[in-house]
Every structure is written in structure tokens, then in C-alpha cells.
Amino acid sequence: MSSDDSYEPQKIEKKWLESWQREKIYSLKSRSSNKKYYILEMFPYPSGEPHMGHARNYTIGDVIARVIARKDFNVLHPIGFDAFGLPAENAAIKSGIHPKESTMANIDKMRKALKRMAITYDFEDEVITSDPDYYKWTQWLFLLFYGMGLAEKKEAGVNWCDSCQTVLANEQVISGKCERCDSTVRKRVLSQWFFKITAYAQRLLDDMELIKDGWPERVLTIQQNWIGRSEGARVDFKLDNNGRDINIPVFTTRPDTLYGVTFFILAAEHPLVDTIVTDDCIKKEIEKIREQVFKQSDIERGSAETEKIGCFTGQYATNPLNGERVPIWVANYVLLEYGTGAIMAVPAHDTRDFDFAVKYGITIREVISPDGKNHGPLESAYTGEGIMVNSGPFTGKKSPEGKKDIIKFLEEKKIGSFEINYKLKDWLISRQRYWGAPIPVVYCDRCGTVPVPEEKLPVLLPYDVDFRPTGLSPLAYREDFVNTECPGCGGPAKRETDTMDTFVCSSWYFLRYCSPHLAEQAFDKEEVNHWMPVDQYIGGIEHATMHLIYSRFFMKVLYDAGLVAYREPFTRYYPHGVVTLGGQKMSKSKGNIVNPSEIYNKYGADALRLYILFIGPADSMVDWSDSGVDGSHRFLKRVWRLASDNMEFLRNHATCDIAYEKAGISLKTQYDLGKLDNLERDVYKKLHQTIKKVTIDILDRFNFNTAISSIMELVNLMYRYNEEVKPPSRHSMLVYESTGKLLIILSPIAPFITEELWQIMRGRGSIHRTDWPDYDCEVVKEEMVTIIFQVNGKLRDKIEIQGGKPSSEIQDIALSSEKVKKFIENNQVVKIIVVPDKLVNIVVKQSD
Numbered sequence: 001m002s003s004d005d006s007y008e009p010q011k012i013e014k015k016w017l018e019s020w021q022r023e024k025i026y027s028l029k030s031r032s033s034n035k036k037y038y039i040l041e042m043f044p045y046p047s048g049e050p051h052m053g054h055a056r057n058y059t060i061g062d063v064i065a066r067v068i069a070r071k072d073f074n075v076l077h078p079i080g081f082d083a084f085g086l087p088a089e090n091a092a093i094k095s096g097i098h099p100k101e102s103t104m105a106n107i108d109k110m111r112k113a114l115k116r117m118a119i120t121y122d123f124e125d126e127v128i129t130s131d132p133d134y135y136k137w138t139q140w141l142f143l144l145f146y147g148m149g150l151a152e153k154k155e156a157g158v159n160w161c162d163s164c165q166t167v168l169a170n171e172q173v174i175s176g177k178c179e180r181c182d183s184t185v186r187k188r189v190l191s192q193w194f195f196k197i198t199a200y201a202q203r204l205l206d207d208m209e210l211i212k213d214g215w216p217e218r219v220l221t222i223q224q225n226w227i228g229r230s231e232g233a234r235v236d237f238k239l240d241n242n243g244r245d246i247n248i249p250v251f252t253t254r255p256d257t258l259y260g261v262t263f264f265i266l267a268a269e270h271p272l273v274d275t276i277v278t279d280d281c282i283k284k285e286i287e288k289i290r291e292q293v294f295k296q297s298d299i300e301r302g303s304a305e306t307e308k309i310g311c312f313t314g315q316y317a318t319n320p321l322n323g324e325r326v327p328i329w330v331a332n333y334v335l336l337e338y339g340t341g342a343i344m345a346v347p348a349h350d351t352r353d354f355d356f357a358v359k360y361g362i363t364i365r366e367v368i369s370p371d372g373k374n375h376g377p378l379e380s381a382y383t384g385e386g387i388m389v390n391s392g393p394f395t396g397k398k399s400p401e402g403k404k405d406i407i408k409f410l411e412e413k414k415i416g417s418f419e420i421n422y423k424l425k426d427w428l429i430s431r432q433r434y435w436g437a438p439i440p441v442v443y444c445d446r447c448g449t450v451p452v453p454e455e456k457l458p459v460l461l462p463y464d465v466d467f468r469p470t471g472l473s474p475l476a477y478r479e480d481f482v483n484t485e486c487p488g489c490g491g492p493a494k495r496e497t498d499t500m501d502t503f504v505c506s507s508w509y510f511l512r513y514c515s516p517h518l519a520e521q522a523f524d525k526e527e528v529n530h531w532m533p534v535d536q537y538i539g540g541i542e543h544a545t546m547h548l549i550y551s552r553f554f555m556k557v558l559y560d561a562g563l564v565a566y567r568e569p570f571t572r573y574y575p576h577g578v579v580t581l582g583g584q585k586m587s588k589s590k591g592n593i594v595n596p597s598e599i600y601n602k603y604g605a606d607a608l609r610l611y612i613l614f615i616g617p618a619d620s621m622v623d624w625s626d627s628g629v630d631g632s633h634r635f636l637k638r639v640w641r642l643a644s645d646n647m648e649f650l651r652n653h654a655t656c657d658i659a660y661e662k663a664g665i666s667l668k669t670q671y672d673l674g675k676l677d678n679l680e681r682d683v684y685k686k687l688h689q690t691i692k693k694v695t696i697d698i699l700d701r702f703n704f705n706t707a708i709s710s711i712m713e714l715v716n717l718m719y720r721y722n723e724e725v726k727p728p729s730r731h732s733m734l735v736y737e738s739t740g741k742l743l744i745i746l747s748p749i750a751p752f753i754t755e756e757l758w759q760i761m762r763g764r765g766s767i768h769r770t771d772w773p774d775y776d777c778e779v780v781k782e783e784m785v786t787i788i789f790q791v792n793g794k795l796r797d798k799i800e801i802q803g804g805k806p807s808s809e810i811q812d813i814a815l816s817s818e819k820v821k822k823f824i825e826n827n828q829v830v831k832i833i834v835v836p837d838k839l840v841n842i843v844v845k846q847s848d
């Protein structure tokens with residue numbers, strides 16, 4: 001084996017896959033250590049062929065799992081499949097293949113790819129959410145929530161996708177479109193099952209304190225905005241209902257503007273509208289408005305750009321603060337779902353109210369003035385703080401102070417109170433579709449809604465169902481499913497025919513992984529408390545407002561139920577970036593998918609793994625390139641040649657055997673550094689610096705690409721040494737140590753080639769069972785420098801890194817610092833000054 005032609009990835013990879021399987025190299029959790037590490041990648045949704053996004057996600061997790069396991073941790077690194085859900089069903093409708101069959105076929109493909117890529121999963125412990133063994137416990141959890149008063153069926157205006165023929169959760173509506181099929185979503189009023197996630201709104205915010213060090217700030221910000229906490233006041237307006245008063249509360253964050261209320265708005269679909277409107281002509285007009293409004297999505301309705309439409313109801317409401325009667329209108333931009341479905345309109349100080357008032361000629365009254373003066377007709381709404389004017393006894397006060405005083409006044413008079421409002425809505429979990437876990441509830445004429453008792457679970461999903469969408473749940477057409485016996489009275493009853501949103505299944509799978517085969521319970525409490533929380537979670541940021549909020553909610557409910565000891569499921573979360581092709585997100589519908597199998601069949605899995613990590617920073621969007629894989633393949637050939645050359649030398653060298661013995665398993669240094677010449681010292685230093693950098697880059701920074709670059713630099717230097725110093729003058733111990741440790745630090749990334757070379761070098765033991773090497777602190781220390789990161793001259797972060805880095809690399813590190821990011825977000829970066837080994841100053845232009 002002396003030339004790179006003898007590197008044959010297909011041959012060695014096949015051999016090692018079989019060997020590792022036999023040797024159980026993948027069970028990382030069985031090692032005995034008192035330190036645990038739970039690493040988890042979001043499990044795949046098997047809707048089609050595996051793609052490069054999958055390859056990236058799972059390779060990142062795998063490399064971390066492999067390194068952590070070798071730092072003496074017991075590692076749980078499980079896999080499963082998020083197997084229920086709409087896409088499988090939609091595909092089944094097109095192809096005519098049953099969703100169960102197509103899902104299982106897709107799981108097979110995915111499993112094959114993951115195995116071929118040597119991702120360290122123990123497939124004997126895999127979990128499939130569409131298995132009755134699993135969804136039995138999803139149903140059990142539903143009943144637990146029901147018992148705790150956290151699951152309820154209620155009438156609500158819901159998001160309806162005409163194309164998928166089902167309702168969607170708010171989180172599944174992206175810019176007014178269906179998250180699954182991209183069609184426009186419209187409102188329908190239906191009776192549906194909800195999980196009361198709103199009861200946990202404040203705790204979802206408060207507990208961010210527990211995870212703030214391990215989650216990117218931008219993800220927590222997305223969740224904060226989604227939960228949308230605001231402080232203000234509830235104010236009780238009275239509606240004149242043909243002589244009888246109806247109390248209708250509104251929520252406002254600006255009680256200081258109450259004197260500026262010149263009209264009152266009800267959502268067009270508000271049920272009160274039909275009660276209060278008596279005039280037939282107005283009724284007709286409102287119907288016309290409603291027709292237009294219902295064609296708009298919630299996003300469109302709420303958008304500042306959308307034209308405001310509405311009409312006067314002919315009725316009046318009374319402002320409780322000053323007793324003023326103001327006209328009641330209906331309008332498109334007030335939504336029934338938000339707050340109470342009614343607002344007090346203050347056109348002088350709210351942009352949308354201003355536009356509406358101008359269009360319909362309604363009075364605009366200034367009550368907050370920036371300078372305390374009256375300004376006559378306003379050109380636009382003034383939304384800032386200021387001095388209260390035209391506000392009765394509150395006139396002349398500063399508005400923040402006035403806000404408090406007015407709330408106090410409202411409370412004293414019992415016409416309102418301080419209130420906290422959340423934008424978060426309850427989680428709609430019913431789906432009028434087939435491929436999901438049936439909701440375990442029956443309806444009885446005598447007993448009402450009756451939960452299915454635990455011993456009758458699972459409520460099995462029948463196989464033979466016509467699942468073409470009709471708008472009604474497909475299960476409703478199976479009479480033998482629908483008609484059942486009431487668990488309460490034994491009389492005839494009907495089953496719920498909706499199934500659960502697939503996000504319910506994925507809200508607890510990480511708990512099931514801790515005891516995947518347990519038949520008697522959803523999870524083993526002890527196992528869960530041992531492994532949880534997940535130490536590192538990896539997956540796409542698109543789940544920030546769905547899966548990542550739902551899972552946090554589930555964990556809190558289970559904590560309250562006394563079933564788990566932790567309140568947060570994921571201590572650290574890392575969102576990786578997407579892989580594009582020609583600048584476009586890879587997707588089946590666009591036909592631009594690179595299947596990992598094309599790559600590993602041609603270059604081997606090592607080249608694929610190496611390239612997917614080397615392609616760019618793991619959290620950024622990267623564009624796939626075939627020539628890039630070719631480059632990775634060439635680098636592996638270079639490693640092969642270098643190691644071969646060294647092995648040949650070591651084998652022929654007289655001291656070879658002694659060197660092997662003395663080096664021992666951990667390849668400890670047994671030679672006098674003082675006796676090395678300059679180039680040898682450089683190799684030694686570079687080796688130890690690289691070990692340190694690779695360790696930190698992988699475990700702390702997710703900088704896989706720079707870890708790989710530093711390994712490449714090490715290989716270059718080792719080449720130089722081999723070229724300049726021919727055997728027998730080479731320092732055999734140094735060559736032995738550097739070759740061995742190079743293979744070890746490359747092995748999590750390229751497990752096959754390193755195992756093969758390791759076997760040739762040592763002839764025993766798997767490289768994947770070696771300890772992760774330590775580095776020589778003395779040698780590494782002298783090279784470290786501290787670099788300060790500034791934004792507009794102010795210190796924002798600092799790091800200790802190896803000196804002598806190129807400016808571009810230091811700049812990248814500075815820009816990726818979370819602490820720095822906070823200060824450059826939303827601002828324009830004007831200039832970046834880098835003083836090598838000292839500081840980076842980022843100059844930004846503040847936007848407003």
C-alpha cells in the first residue's frame with residue numbers, strides 16, 4: 001500500500017460497516033462512566049428520498065457524539081422517524097399507495113442512507129411514531145392533558161387549508177399560506193380540540209432563563225415575539241344593545257390614550273355584530289364586508305399595507321373613562337382571535353386606526369403631544385410618548401406616568417384593570433385527516449364526552465380507509481370505527497374521528513428514546529431523569545415557533561404531573577443552515593435534490609461526511625458543489641498517501657517495535673523535545689495546536705469547517721517533513737505520534753479511512769474506541785492570544801485563540817459571536833477594522 005491508487009473507499013467502507021455492526025461500535029451508551037451526554041438531532045420526517053439537508057444534520061450530530069463518547073461520557077444518540085402526517089397522505093392520494101406503505105418504504109431508504117454514512121445510531125432502539133406501540137402513548141398523553149384540563153374541544157375561527165382539506169395550527173400558517181402545501185389559508189368556524197398552551201405562556205417566557213446560555217438568542221427572540229407578552233389595561237366599554245347595556249372589555253397597551261378614542265371596532269365575524277345590528281340595510285352592508293374580509297388571511301388583515309375596509313353598525317359604545325358615546329364599526333383589521341375581538345380606536349396615535357379614520361371621515365383627536373402643544377389636523381398618527389393633552393384631569397401629565405394613573409383610576413372605579421396580554425393562542429390539534437393518531441375520545445348521548453380508558457388504548461387507526469380528502473375526517477366513513485360502546489354507561493356511542501396533529505407525536509419522542517421498548521408506560525421515569533434534559537439538540541430553525549415551543553410546553557406539563565424532574569427538554573440547541581443547489585433550497589417539488597447515495601456511491605461516505613462539514617459554517621446557508629466533494633476526496637487520498645508513506649518507514653525502521661510499545665495505546669510522548677530540530681518542533685507544535693483547535697471547534701463552537709482546515713494544515717506540514725527528511729533520518733517516535741493522533745482527530749469526521757489506516761498501523765483495536773487525545777499545554781500555551789471584539793469602539797466580547805490567524809478568519813469569528821451579533825443586528829455594518837492578534841472593531845450605522 002504505497003500509492004494513493006490503493007485507496008478504495010467502496011471496498012474498505014463495506015468491510016468496516018460489517019465489522020462495526022458485529023463489534024457494536026455504535027452503542028455509545030453502554031460504556032461505564034458516571035458522566036452522561038444526550039445528543040439528539042431532530043428526527044426525520046420520511047416524506048421522500050433523503051437529501052443533503054439530512055446528511056448535514058445527522059453528520060453534525062454524529063461527529064459530536066463520537067468525540068464526546070471518547071471523552072469518557074455515556075452517550076445517548078438515538079434515531080427514530082416522525083412518521084405520521086399530511087405530506088405522506090398527500091403523496092398517497094396522488095400515487096394511490098397507502099400512506100403506511102409509502103412511509104415505511106421511505107423509512108427504509110432513510111435508514112439505509114444513515115447506516116451507509118456510519119451515523120452512530122443503534123437501530124434496534126429506533127422509534128416510529130406511527131407504530132401502535134408509540135401512538136398508544138401519544139393517546140395516553142392526550143388523556144393526561146385532558147385530565148389536567150389542558151385539552152378541550154371548543155368552537156373557534158380556525159385556519160382552513162382548502163387544498164389539504166384540514167385545519168391548521170396558527171404555527172403552521174406561514175405568511176397566510178399553508179406550511180405544508182403553500183396554498184392560501186382561510187378562516188372557518190369549527191368545533192375543534194385544543195391544547196391550552198396559553199396557560200403556560202408566562203412560564204414559557206420565564207423558563208428561558210434556564211436555557212439562555214445554550215440557545216441562540218435569535219431563537220429565543222422568535223419565541224418571545226410569538227408568545228407576544230404585552231402589559232396594559234383592560235377597559236370595560238359598554239355597548240348599547242337596544243337600550244340594554246352589554247359589557248365588552250378591550251385590551252390596550254396605551255391606556256394613556258383613552259381620551260383619544262373616537263370610535264370602537266368589532267371584528268367583522270364577531271357574534272355580537274348580529275345581536276346589536278337591527279337595521280336591514282346595515283345588515284346587508286355588513287354581509288358584503290364579511291364576504292371580502294373572509295377572503296383575506298389573518299396576516300393580510302393585520303398588515304399595515306392592506307386597505308382598511310369596514311362599515312358603521314348604527315350603534316354606539318360608551319367610553320367608561322369620560323362617558324363619551326362613540327360609534328361602533330366593523331373592520332377587516334380587527335381579528336376575533338386576538339384579544340376580545342374588539343378594540344378601542346385611537347386614530348391620532350395608532351397608524352391603522354388613523355388610516356381607517358381618514359378613509360371614513362371619522363374624528364381624529366390628539367391626546368399625546370410630543371411638546372405639550374395642540375397641533376391641529378395631524379398628517380399621520382403619532383405613536384410615541386409625550387405630554388397628555390385634551391385628557392380631562394390627566395392633561396399635562398407625561399404619558400408613561402399618565403398610563404399608571406389611568407390604570408389606577410380604572411381600578412378604583414371598577415371599570416378596568418391592569419392586564420397582561422399574550423399573542424400566543426391555544427394549540428389546535430385536531431386534523432380532519434387520516435394519517436395520524438386517533439383522538440381517544442367517544443361521545444355518548446347520556447354521558448357526553450368520555451375519554452377512552454387507558455386499558456382500551458391504543459385506539460387503533462384502521463388500515464383500510466378511503467383517505468381522499470372530502471373536508472370530513474376519513475375515519476367518519478368507517479362505521480365500524482365510529483360506532484362503539486360508551487366506556488361510561490355501556491350504551492351506544494360514537495368515536496371522535498379527527499386525528500392528532502403530527503406535532504403532538506414529536507413533542508415527546510425524546511422521552512421515549514430513553515426507554516424505547518417499554519410496554520407498560522410511555523417512558524421509564526428513572527431513565528428519563530437520568531438522560532434528560534437533552535444536552536445538545538440540533539435541527540432546523542424553521543421549528544422555532546412549532547416543535548421547539550410545543551416540546552417545551554409538553555415538558556412543563558409533564559413536570560407539573562410529577563412525571564419528569566426537569567422543566568426544559570433541551571439544554572443547548574443548535575440550528576444548522578440549509579443546503580441549497582444553485583442558490584435554491586433543495587426540494588422534491590423543484591426537482592433539485594442531490595441524493596446522498598449519488599455521492600457515497602461515487603466517492604464513499606467519508607468524502608461526503610467531510611465535504612458536508614467543510615462546505616461552510618454549520619449555521620449558515622451553503623450551496624452544494626460537486627467539485628467540492630471531489631476536493632474532499634482528493635484530501636482523503638492525500639491522507640492515505642501520507643500515512644502509507646509513514647507506515648512503510650515505521651515498519652522498516654529498526655526502532656519500530658520499540659516505538660510501538662513505548663508509545664502505548666494513548667500514543668504518549670516518550671521523547672525529548674529539546675532534541676528535535678526546528679522542523680520537527682514545528683510538526684510537534686502544529687500537531688498539538690490542531691488537537692486543541694479540533695476539540696474546541698467541534699464541541700464548543702460548531703466550527704467543523706475550520707477544524708477541518710486546521711487538520712489540512714497539519715497534513716501539509718507533515719508532508720513537508722516527509723519530503724525534506726527521508727528515511728532513515730526521520731524521527732520515528734514523532735512520526736508515529738503525529739500519524740496516530742492525526743488519524744484519531746480525523747476519525748469522527750472520516751470514520752472509515754482512519755479505521756483502515758489505524759488497523760494497518762497497529763493491527764489491533766478499533767480507532768473508534770480510543771480515548772480522545774489530550775494536547776501538550778506547554779506548547780499550545782505559548783501561541784495563544786486574546787482578541788477583543790468591539791462594536792463602535794465598545795468592548796462586547798473577547799476570545800482566546802491561537803495567534804497568527806489571518807484577518808479574515810478573526811473577522812468571521814467576531815461576526816459569529818452571539819454577544820457581538822446582538823449589537824449589529826438590524827444595523828448596517830459600515831466598516832470592520834482588524835488588528836491581528838489584538839482586536840476587531842465593527843463599525844455600524846444605527847438604524848433609527
Ligand SMILES: [Zn+2]
Pocket residue numbers: 161162163164165178179180181182183
Ligand atoms: Zn395545505
Ligand SMILES: [Zn+2]
Pocket residue numbers: 444445446447448486487488489490491493
Ligand atoms: Zn355513556
